[in-house]
Amino acid sequence: MEKPDTIRERLDLALEAAGLDFWENDLVSGTVIHKATRIFSELGYSDEDAPYLVDDLLSLVHPQDIPVIKEAIEQHLQGRSAQYRCEFRIRSKSGDWVWYANYGKVMDGDNQAGRRFIGVTFNINDRKSQEELLKRTNRALHVISRCHRLIHNIDDENELLQEICRIIVENGGYRMAWVGFAQNDLEKTVEPMAYAGFEAGYLEKLHISWNDAEDNDSPTGKAIRSGEVMVIRGIANNPDADSWRSIALERGFSSAISIPLRIEGQSIGNLNIYSDEYHAFDSEEIDLLKQLAADLSFGISHIRNKIKARITEETIEHLAHYDALTDLPNRTLFSHYLQQALAISKRSNSRFAVMFIDVDNFKPINDKLGHDVGDLLLAEVAKRLRLSLRESDIAARFGGDEFLVLLPTIESDDDARIVADKIADSLRLPFPIADNAIRISASIGIAIYPDNGHDENYLIRNADMAMYKAKREETPVCFYAE
Incomplete structure (x- = not known):
């Protein structure tokens, strides 16, 4: 029969090989029979630190996980669970949070029921990291899907930017998101266009610029200048966050990413996302968020191109119907209005007037002062x-x-004369142009x-003839008379 020491040695070797740290508590006396100490070396603590840490283990546990541990123990001690199981984070020497599990x-023991509380602690950080990776990847995929449909x-560009930020925060679980556009002013500022999440005055305090000054450590500015993605993990300790660390930590930002928005090879701005996770934005997540930024860039470009096309179409439409110099309707559009007046007047048996106006002695003025003045x-x-x-x-x-x-509507010829006299009086006043x-x-x-014509051609021709009669008689206004 093997000696107890040999059995104990083999058990210790088996536990070590399995990565398990054994512990045992006496629930009657309240003493710790065997302390879990191996985990502290894994966490980077020295042998001298370990005894003190064992006695105050909860001081290293993540604050969010302490209630979880206590609830799991309570559940088991009260017989509501067959086994004590709990997962929690412990702070390493470097400040990172590492995931562990307790099974017990x-x-x-000693002829007393329920006296010994026995279990093991083991590292589950790799599994948790994979779970977090999968969660973040699925989260990013969900965001991309929602944004792609949007x-x-x-x-509307402003609506697009605002909705993208909202989806990133609400569906992606990020702390805050905002979009900024690079300005070409002297200070090369970055103007926030939209944001969602816990902003709390952050953007106003940031004073973001994309200039190349030595003290400009803004990831937003660097991303715009370089056209490359900038990631800041562990804002609390990262030297690249020195100038904005305090205002970021006040808002619960632990990591940040700035992704340039590029249109036709140029960085027009950035999509900026903040996470409350220390190690957020792994390579897979970055690739997905880069795809999201590319989709957003396409959306911005698409909207702007549609606006340009609409403006071009409206401009062409305007030029087709309006005079380029005076912006008055041209002959084509005037013909359309005149046809409408004819149709209405024929139905309602009403009257309307057409005037033909010629600027007297325009050619000598144009020749003397030049075409620009003309x-x-x-x-x-x-x-x-x-x-x-x-x-x-x-x-x-x-x-x-x-x-x-x-x-288009007159009651009598006098109505037309009143308007014509007003025009003539207005045009007799001096025109102050180019110091003249x-x-x-x-x-x-x-x-x-209908007195002077029943169609467009006759009415314009007869108004033209009346204009020439006014010239001959040197009178401002003349009605057509057969």
Whole structure:
């Protein structure tokens, strides 16, 4: 029969080989029969530290895990669990949190039931790390999926940025997220555009810049300058966080990542994410978040391109119907309004007027003062035309120094004369252009529907003829008369 010492030696070797640290407590006397000490060497503590740490083990346990340990022990001692099992974190000498597990059971001893509390402590950090990796990976995948759907369903850039930040925080479990755009001002600032999560004035206090000053340790600035992802793990001890450590820790930020947003090869800004986990942002998580940033960059580019296309389309549409110099409707759009007036007047048996206006002696002014001054004069004439008309009236540029006006509703010829006189009086006032007080006059011809024509061509032609009669008679306004 083997000696007890031999059996004990083999048991110790088996426990060591299995990575198990044995412990035993006497529940009757309250004494510790065998202390777990091996874990302290694993955690980097010296042999001199171990005796003191054993007696005050809970001081090394993560504060969130202490209630968990106590509850597990209570459950087992009260017989509500067949075995005591608990997982918890212990602070290592370096300050890292390392995961351990306790498995134990209350057993009989010295003819007393339930006297001995025996168990083992062992390192589960690798398993927990894999679980955390899987959790973070799944979390990032979920965020990417949600954001991908969002990117294709939002046309407003600000709304897109805000929703992306919200999803990162709410669905990704991160502490805070924000998007900033690089500005090309003298200080090369980074302007926050959207954020979600526990911000609490963080961005206002940060004063972020992407300049290349030696004391600029901002990961946001570095990522924009380099176009590379910047990761800061362990903000509490990382020298790259010296200038912003305190305000980050106040908000529970333990790690941070800054991912450049790139469009057409240029960094336009950053997606910035903060975690309360010390060792967040492993390589797999970084790759997924880089994909998210690429998707966001695509979304921003897509929205901006759509806006550019819409502006281009609207510009082309505008140029097709408005005069480039005066921004008045051109002949094509005026024709459309005139056709509408004809249709309405025919149905309602109402009257309207068409005016043909020519700027007198424009050519000598244009030749003397130059085409630039001539263009400015025509633009000012157009402005005075608008100011002289009623809200329902339409002014258009016919070409050169000639303009058309449509009065879509008149009760009598006098209504048209009142407007024409107002136009003529307005145009006789001097035009202060390029250090010149330019004086002009205008000849205005008027044709009335249905008296002077029943279609567009006749009405414009007859108004033109009336304008020439006004010129010949040297009178500002003349009505068409057969």
